[in-house]
Amino acid sequence: MITTDRRSRRDSLQGAGRAGAPPATTLADTRDGFVRRATVSTILKTRVAGGVIYREAGQFKTTYGADQAVFPVAQDRVVVAAAVVAAFVVPPLVASDYWLQAVLIPFLVYALAAIGLNLLTGYAGQLSLGTGGFMAVGAYSAFKLATAFPHLNILVVFVLSGLVAAAVGLFFGIPSLRIKGFYLAVATLASQFFLVWLFNKVAWFTNYASSGTITAPDRTLFGVVITGPNSTAAARYLLALGLVAVFAVIAKNLVRGRVGRAWMAIRDRDIAAEIIGVRPLRTKLLAFGISSFYCGVAGAGLVFLYLGSAETLAFDISISFLVLFILGSFLGAAFIVLMPIVLANAPHAIGLRLPVALQKQIELMVFGGLIIFFLIVEPRGLARLWQITKEKLRLWPFPH
C-alpha cells in the first residue's frame, strides 16, 4: 500500500510508457531501457543485501511472471500467508467479545474504507473528503436492499450496495475533471454534506422509522447468522475479514496492473499522462467509482457488522477525516482504532482511577500529540515506517 516508494515509482513510469499500449502478454517487447536499468538495480541491491532472516539473495527471477508476482520475495509470501491464516484462525478462538466487537471489527471496517480511499487519493491523487458520505450510501442501500429483498444473500447485498455507492461516486467524481487538489476536496466535501442530509431528510431511506435509524436485520450465510443482533461477534469478524481479504487482493492487483499505472500517471503529472494517452475522464472516474465501491461496502459493514444500528450522525464529516488519517495501510487503521482504546484502558489497567472526563481529555491530547509526533518523525506516515523496518530487517543483524 505504499504509494511513493521506489517500486511504485518504477511502476508508474513503466505505466506511463505503455499506457493504452498492448496488454501485459506482450510486455517483453515494449520494455524500454529504463525499466531494464531499474531491474538491474534491484538485482544489485538484492545481491548486496546480506541479511540473515530477511534474505533476498539467491532468489533469482527467471521469468517476467515471477518478477511481477504480488510478493516477489519468498519471505513476504510466507509472512503474509501466515498472517492471513492467523487472522482467520486465532482471534475467533482466543479473543473476547470485547476485542472482536470493539477493536477488530471496526479496525477491519475502517481498513476497507482506507483501502478504498487509498486507491483514489493515494494512487490516483484525487483528494476526497466524501468518504463518510459514500459509506452512508453503502450503508443505506444495504439496509434498503436487505429489508426489501429478505431472501437476497447478504454477500450479494454487500456487493450491490457497493455498486450503488460506486454509481454515486462516479457522479460526484465529475468535478475532478475540471478541478484538482484542495478545490476538489471542497467539491467532495459538498457530496459528504449533501448525502448525509439526504438520508436524514428523506424518510424513505430509513423505511419511515420515526427516529430515522437503520437497523441491521438477522441474515444467514451457509446457515450461520452473520449479521443482526443474533449473530456472534466471531461470525461478524470472519465476514469482515473475508471481505477485507478479498477486496485487498483485488486492490493490490488493480494497482499493479494497467488501471493502477494509469492512476499513478495521472497522479504524478496529469498533463503528461494525457499526452501519452491516458484518458483523464475514464481514469479519474474509474478511481472515484472503485474507491466509492470500497467505501460503500465498508459503510454497509459499519452498520451490519459493527454498530448494528445507526443514524446519519455515524457518517458525519469526522469519519471522512478519520479514514483520511488512516490512509495508506493497515498499520494506520490499527493506530486510529486501537490507540483511543489503548488510551482509554491504560489508566485502568495500571490501577489508576481517573475521573472519566479527565481521562477523555488526556486521551484526546495524547492522541493528537501522537499524530503530530508521527508527522514530525515520519512525515510519510506509518507505511513508510513499515518500509524502513523492512529495509532494516534486510540488513539485520549487520548494521551496515
Next chain:
Amino acid sequence: MKIRRIWIAALAALVLAAPMLAAAQSKEVFIPLLVYRTGPYAPSGIPIADGFVDYFTLLNERDGGLNGVKLAWEECETQYDNKQGVECYERLKGKSPVLVNPYSTAITYSLIPKAPVDKIVVFSMGYGMSAASDGRWFPWVFNFPTNYWSQASAVIRHIGAQEGGLDKLKGKKIAHIFHNSAYGKEANPTLDELSKKYQFELSLLAVDHPGQEQKATWLQVRRLNPDWIFMSGWGVMNQVAIKEAASVGFKMDHLIGNWWSANDSDVVPAGEGAKGYKGATFHAPGTSFKVHADLLKFVYDKGKGAAKKEDLGAPLYNRGLVNAMLAAEALRTAMTKFGNKPLSGEQVRWGFENLNLTEQRLEQVGMKNFTHPVRVTCEDHEGSGPVLIQQWDGKKWNVVSDWIAPMRDVVRPKIEAAAVEESKKLGYTMRDCAKEK
C-alpha cells in the same frame, strides 16, 4: 529504539490485561454508566451523571447498598457518540452488568437488539425508542415513567389549556425545533398526528449536530412567526436556542422545551432573556426534599459528592436521582422474589416488569411529592406517566402546572402499531402477557 519497543509492548500488555482484570468480580450488583462529561453535550451530561452517582453513593453509605448487596458502578465516557457508546457497552459488558442506562437515543437503538441476547435490561428513562413501551414486543426495554410521544401530547394539552381549550388550537401555528438525530425526531410522528386532530399548523425545524449554529433556524422562526414553539434540544444546542429566541424577541413563555431541554445550564447563559422559558419534566426541581437532605448528610458532608453542593437540585441532576432511584427500586422488586443477592439479567428484568412504585414507597425513599408513582406491567413498559411544566423565573425553576396526563388514547395505539413495525425489523414475536408471572 529499544525503549520505544518496551513501551509499545507494555501498552499492548496493558490492553490485553484490562478486560481480564475486569472479569474478576465480587458479590455486588454492577451497573455501567454511559456518561458524557466532555464535548458539546457535556452541559447536559454532567448533571445527570452526578445525580446518578450520588444516589448510588447514598444507598451504599446510608443503607449499606440494596438490602445488604452493595452497588458497584463504573462510568464510561461516550461523548454522546453512537460508536463510543457501543465500545463502552462492550467494554463494561465484561463486568456482568444487569442493566444499562445508555443516555442517548441513538445508543439505545444500538443496544436494544443486543439486550435479549446479552440478557441486559435497557432502561431508557424517558428517552430512546418510544415503540419499546409495548412490553409484549420488547421485554428487555423499559422507558417508564413516560416517553417522548406521551410528553409531546402532554405539552400540546398544556398549550391547549393556555389557549383556553384544545379546540382553540385550530389554526394556531406550532413549531417543533429539534436536534436532527434519532432523539430529536422521535416526537415528530405524534406531533404530526395531533396537528391533524386539532388542526394546528405544525412546522418541523431541524437543527444539525451539535447545534451551535442556529441562525438559519431562527430566521425561519421569524418568518413563520409561530404562536408556540416546542423544542427537543440537547447539550449546547439548548442554550444557543434560548439565546437566539431571546434575541429575536420571541415570547419566552410560549417556548417550551422538552424534559431534556430545561436545565439550569440551558437558561443561565441567556441571562435575563431566558426569564419565562418553560420546560417539561416528570419530577420537581429544587432541593426541598428529604432525599437532598440525606445526600448532604451522608454523601456531601463526607466529601463523597460527585457534583458541587450548589448544583444539587438542577432539573437534570434531579433527573439522575430519579433514574437511579427507579433502577434501584426495580432491583429491590427483583430481590423480593429472588432474594437479597446479586441478581441475573432475567431476574432484574422481572423486577423492572413488576415494579410498582407507590406514593408510600416514594415517601420512604425521601421523594414524596418529588415524582409521580409508577406502575409497570408486562404490556406497558412506559406507564403513560403524567408531565409537569416548570418555568424559569431568572433565578430558579418553578412548577407552574398540575400533573398533565398524556393523551393515552392517541399515543398508545401509535405505540402498538410502531412496536409491530420495529419488531418486524428485529424478527421478534409477540409474547403472551397472560402467561407471564
